Amino acid sequence: MDYGLKPLGREKLWLWLMLAPTIIGLLFGTIGSLLATLGLSLFNWDLINPPKWAGAENYVQLFQNKDYIEAFANTLKFSALYVPGVVIISLLLAVLLNRKIRGVGFFRTVYFLPTVTSAVATALVWNMIYGKETGILNFALETLGFAPVCWLCSDNAMMSVVIVNIWGAIGEGMIIFLAGLTAIPRDYYEAASLDGANDVQQFFRVTLPLVTPSIFFQTLIAAINAFQAYDYIYMLTRRGQGDSSVPVAVYSIYRNAFHFFRMGDASAQAIQLALLVAVFMAIMFWWERRYVVYE
């Protein structure tokens, strides 16, 4: 299919010229570092001495490294909680904010704000909210007569971190779903209500099938973000010596590369994480062919 006009003559030159910064950036920045990581994963390199050939050794070690296995399991656990959380909550939020209610712009802004706020700054605020002795959350619990909870201790840290990450992501999800919702023609709802469908039935029979493209897209984005989640986790769970109470795969990659000087191990971990994302994407695209409805 062809859309729009094709560039003519001199326009072509300008087209390439304008695209050049992005393409060069992609080539060297993204693809270059991807290939370099792939290459480094086959070597042992401590950043100072010349890299030594290691072959598949770094990959074999992934399956013996208890710390990495724990980090990898944490990433999976985190994703399993985070992805459905983001998709479901932002969809419900979008449905709520797609109505003609007073001050809808205000609410939309409020939910979108975390997306445009620095994660480091908001994580500091969350630290205060989660504080065991002085935190506002425990203050509320204690006022209601419950015992205080240590939100950031090892036992609860995963759940606390998932909540913050979901909170930070629903704004973006909401925008995507709002766009999807506005694209649904009004007459479908009119027809449905003429046939006697109530609100809940309308949601499941009309809205849900028609926003599947948005659900697909949002799940994909959320999953990629989940596998790469790092900033809130680092800020909320970092311990004194640089370990974390919720060490995730990216955390492990960072420490191995820049604290323990094991670039090879770190690169192999990064490649494994990338493979996992790729497998997940493949599953998603299979799911897309079966269930996603395009008008």
Add this chain to the structure above:
Amino acid sequence: MKKLMFVLVVASLLLAACGGGAKPAAEEGPVEITFTMWGAPEELAVWQAVVDDFHKANPNISVKVDVSDWDSYWTKLNTLIAGGTPPDVFAMDAPLFLDWQSRGALLNLQPYIDANPGFLDGIYPQTLTAYKTADGYYGLPRDFQTIVLFYNKDMFDAAGVDYPTADWTYDDMLAAAKKLTLDTNNDGKVEQYGFWSDTWDMELLWSEAIWAYGGEIISPDHSKTLIGEGGARDAWAYIDSLYKEGVMPTPTTSGEFGLDLFQSGMAAMTTIGHWAVPGYVQSGINFDVAPMPKGPAGQATSVNSAGFVISKDSKHADAAFEFIKFALGEAGQTKLAQLGFAIPVLKSVAESDAYLKQPGELNQKVFLDSVAFARTKPVFKGYEEWAGVVGDGLIPVFDGEAELNATLDELIVAADEVLAANK
């Protein structure tokens, strides 16, 4: 496509690994050397003064000083070295020394030391051992820290508790801490803690306690973690009791009261080194210091130093050593003493007014006298990873989520694995 991929991989590896190859011929004419260190911005002025004096004495050599904060310092250093443009002289934290030395990043200073007989004579020997390897020194200490007990005089006076003495035991400290832990407004929450310390790093409390209770931290050949044997278990039980008795906030909650609870006026005592003094003075806390308490096996504290190393690929190694020599000499050490962050390594300067007569009414001699029973903070390969396993691994215990002895047993296995991997 495959070919292109191969070329790209090789090219990126080469880019990263090479660079900065050429070696210089003999040095002639004026040279500029670079000196990179971590530190607070206010330290730069003092270092600049040292550098200026050095330049006056050696007009042919000028020094470019660069100061970064602790975290960015190590990132920067890695980048500079990996990029083939290492600084000539850079600052080293003694515990991390072997991690850098074993990677071949550092120049052997032994030939220079041999060429300057008597050069190391006036330096505290406890500060030198950290930088000594089988084939000589690859670094030299610049200033050092002993850990002592700081106490808030106002809080002791208000509670009517006697000030700590040189004969205090760890049990005396706990007893005083209990009296100094107060819920002033009776809301069921503590407003003033008797004691506070960070327990994730061995330097502040747990290495001293383990030694004082007759334990050891690591075997001399760096192959075995000994923090679970003999007296060490008693030391851990003691530290755990500080948390369980509530005289010290748990690691995860203490951050809610500030980075340093002694400085924020939330705790009556802490164990820390000289680097904390300028901050405490600035906060207007009325405090003094006493030696570390005694344990069943006697008294112990930890000596740790910051030092100088020269990059192996430095193009001006001779000039770089001249600078180190100057900074460790009488004139350099006297200037550095003014910083107030540490103790000079040159004994004659540490015992002179330049160090002892610093502003404030602090009993500076306590830091020096502690050298008599001080042990060097252990230095070994894989230190950072090992410290993460042990120090951070005990946090769930102190948070009250895990049992001490079972956790220790698990940690020691993991810590020994780190040591084995770094052999």
